[in-house]
Amino acid sequence: MPVGSRDxxxxxxxxxxxxETVIARDGFGKLGVNTVAREAETDKVLIYRYFGGxxxxxxxxxxxxxxxxxVEELISEPAAIYRARPADEQMARVFRNLIxxxxxxxATLEILAWEMAEQNKLTRHLDRVREALGREFTRxxxxxxxxxxxxxxxxxxxxxxxxxxxxRSRRSETFNGMEIATDQGFQRLxxxxxxxxxxxxx
Amino acid sequence: MPVGSRDxxxxxxxxxxxxETVIARDGFGKLGVNTVAREAETDKVLIYRYFGGxxxxxxxxxxxxxxxxxVEELISEPAAIYRARPADEQMARVFRNLIxxxxxxxATLEILAWEMAEQNKLTRHLDRVREALGREFTRxxxxxxxxxxxxxxxxxxxxxxxxxxxxRSRRSETFNGMEIATDQGFQRLxxxxxxxxxxxxx
DNA sequence: GTAATTGGTCACCATTTGGTGACTTAAGCA
DNA sequence: TGCTTAAGTCACCAAATGGTGACCAATTAC
Numbered sequence: 001m002p003v004g005s006r007d008x009x010x011x012x013x014x015x016x017x018x019x020e021t022v023i024a025r026d027g028f029g030k031l032g033v034n035t036v037a038r039e040a041e042t043d044k045v046l047i048y049r050y051f052g053g054x055x056x057x058x059x060x061x062x063x064x065x066x067x068x069x070x071v072e073e074l075i076s077e078p079a080a081i082y083r084a085r086p087a088d089e090q091m092a093r094v095f096r097n098l099i100x101x102x103x104x105x106x107a108t109l110e111i112l113a114w115e116m117a118e119q120n121k122l123t124r125h126l127d128r129v130r131e132a133l134g135r136e137f138t139r140x141x142x143x144x145x146x147x148x149x150x151x152x153x154x155x156x157x158x159x160x161x162x163x164x165x166x167x168r169s170r171r172s173e174t175f176n177g178m179e180i181a182t183d184q185g186f187q188r189l190x191x192x193x194x195x196x197x198x199x200x201x202x
Numbered sequence: 203m204p205v206g207s208r209d210x211x212x213x214x215x216x217x218x219x220x221x222e223t224v225i226a227r228d229g230f231g232k233l234g235v236n237t238v239a240r241e242a243e244t245d246k247v248l249i250y251r252y253f254g255g256x257x258x259x260x261x262x263x264x265x266x267x268x269x270x271x272x273v274e275e276l277i278s279e280p281a282a283i284y285r286a287r288p289a290d291e292q293m294a295r296v297f298r299n300l301i302x303x304x305x306x307x308x309a310t311l312e313i314l315a316w317e318m319a320e321q322n323k324l325t326r327h328l329d330r331v332r333e334a335l336g337r338e339f340t341r342x343x344x345x346x347x348x349x350x351x352x353x354x355x356x357x358x359x360x361x362x363x364x365x366x367x368x369x370r371s372r373r374s375e376t377f378n379g380m381e382i383a384t385d386q387g388f389q390r391l392x393x394x395x396x397x398x399x400x401x402x403x404x
Numbered sequence: 405g406t407a408a409t410t411g412g413t414c415a416c417c418a419t420t421t422g423g424t425g426a427c428t429t430a431a432g433c434a
Numbered sequence: 435t436g437c438t439t440a441a442g443t444c445a446c447c448a449a450a451t452g453g454t455g456a457c458c459a460a461t462t463a464c
Contacts, residue, residue: 006411006460029319033452043413048453113318116369117231127374134378153394156367156380161359164366167318172329176336178358192355199401208430208441235422245443250423 012050014040016061024106028114055121062125067108069101071136083141088201090141092194095158099186099193102166112167134159149200158193165189214252216242218263226308230316257323264327269310271303273338285343290403292343294396297360301388301395304368314369336361351402360395367391 018040022031033054037044051057074097075082075090082090102108108126115123134155142151169180179185220242224233235256239246253259276299277284277292284292304310310328317325336357344353371382381387 008411011411027319032450034450044452045414045454046412049411054452115374116315116318117229119373131376131379149397150390150394152378152380153390154398156378156382157363157391157394157398158359159378160366160370161363164362165358168362171321172317174333176354176358176361177333178354180358188352188355189359192352192359195351196356196359196398196402200398210441213441234420236420246422247424247444248442251441256422 008050011040011042011046012060014042015047015050015057016064019057019061020065020107023110028110028117058121059125062122065107067105067111067126068129068133069098071133071140073101074098074133074137079140086202088197091155091158091201092197094137095162095193095197096190098159098162099166099190102162103169103186106170109167109170112163113170146201154200158196162193210252213242213244213248214262216244217249217252217259218266221259221263222267222309225312230312230319260323264324267309269307269313269328270331270335271300273335273342275303276300276335276339281342288404290399293357293360293403294399296339297364297395297399298392300361300364301368301392304364305371305388308372311369311372314365315372348403356402360398364395 015036018036019031022035022039026035031054033044033047036054036057037047047054047057051060074094076093076097082093085093102112111122111126114120115127138151165175165180165186168175169186173179173181178188180189217238220238221233224237224241228237233256235246235249238256238259239249249256249259253262276296278295278299284295287295304314313324313328316322317328340353367377367382367388370377371388375381375383380390382391
């Protein structure tokens with residue numbers, strides 16, 4: 001109860017922050033105008049006044065949040081060096097970094113899971129960001145590998161696997177008998193992905 | 203309002219059936235004791251009397267439903283013939299059939315998506331079924347392929363990809379710019395999976 | 405100092421949810 | 435025929451949800 005705080009912008013920020021906290025801590029299922037207001041220690045009516053409702057708050061959150069790794073984060077080295085690598089190393093590098101980036105972003109994992117349940121402003125936003133990044137990637141580094149490889153399908157498979165396994169690891173210890181709660185488990189997955197890239201693109 | 207039906211077993215079956223309908227049609231988010239009773243055109247109190255609550259109904263549903271393809275459905279040919287194939291063909295065949303089997307089971311896709319949101323009797327059941335099948339598979343056909351391949355990790359990746367992409371296709375037209383709403387889209391994915399198997403296990 | 409603006413609180417509403425007790429009505433049996 | 439049992443209906447409850455109108459209090463402008 002911030003009596004006497006009287007700072008609209010600060011309260012807005014508190015609400016956005018509270019939203020992120022609720023998503024990351026309790027999951028998207030608990031998200032609502034009541035929960036967020038309680039977490040922000042303010043009144044839900046302000047969500048309506050400042051953002052026009054939960055949807056507006058979500059929209060503000062999308063402007064603010066760092067949901068998805070950039071190209072730079074995914075290649076994690078100077079572009080010139082990266083570009084000089086063979087195609088299989090390029091791809092393996094990207095997916096390894098994608099795994100690590102996602103596992104560092106609990107809110108993103110939650111939104112990825114949310115996408116499975118329903119569509120809303122946040123999931124659509126994440127979808128667009130992701131797809132734009134995918135396009136930028138093929139624009140900058142595309143046309144690699146043998147011709148008979150359907151790069152788009154292959155990358156959908158890899159991205160799908162990474163998305164599923166990281167998102168699942170939020171709440172499940174295993175998948176199909178495989179450890180996914182630990183770093184070692186993901187190490188094995190990264191190695192397997194690397195092997196796939198090497199064998200398919202070489 | 204089945205006035206005069208007065209048939210406990212039939213009503214039980216109607217409730218279980220209604221549950222499947224609701225899950226497949228409206229998604230797990232809408233599932234609840236009110237929705238199911240409305241769909242079954244009866245009163246929710248019977249869910250409590252006959253099953254002790256929604257959880258009990260879910261449990262009854264797990265006994266009844268055909269959620270996951272059997273080994274036979276996945277190899278879809280006599281075991282002797284299947285076993286004679288090279289490892290890469292074996293694996294590719296299983297994953298192609300897995301895709302097709304899952305796409306035929308809307309309720310299963312819904313439960314797979316549900317697993318991302320929360321754990322309950324149904325998702326745990328599906329988890330167990332799936333894992334048992336995975337174990338049976340490695341028991342019957344395991345130890346294939348080169349030694350440096352981490353078969354468990356590879357199969358987690360493939361299964362994860364298939365799970366994610368089929369479940370996502372319920373409500374999304376595309377993933378990362380790739381068509382996943384049509385048969386042709388999944389044809390491309392199946393081909394890519396086959397290529398991966400060939401290159402990795404050969 | 406006074407008045408208007410604005411940030412924040414509070415009380416309330418309708419709706420939906422899971423859950424239960426009391427009732428009615430039909431079937432089976434003496 | 436009448437009586438007991440059980441299938442099904444109905445009315446209700448508490449809690450939580452999204453949403454709104456009326457109010458209070460601090461800050462600023464005049």
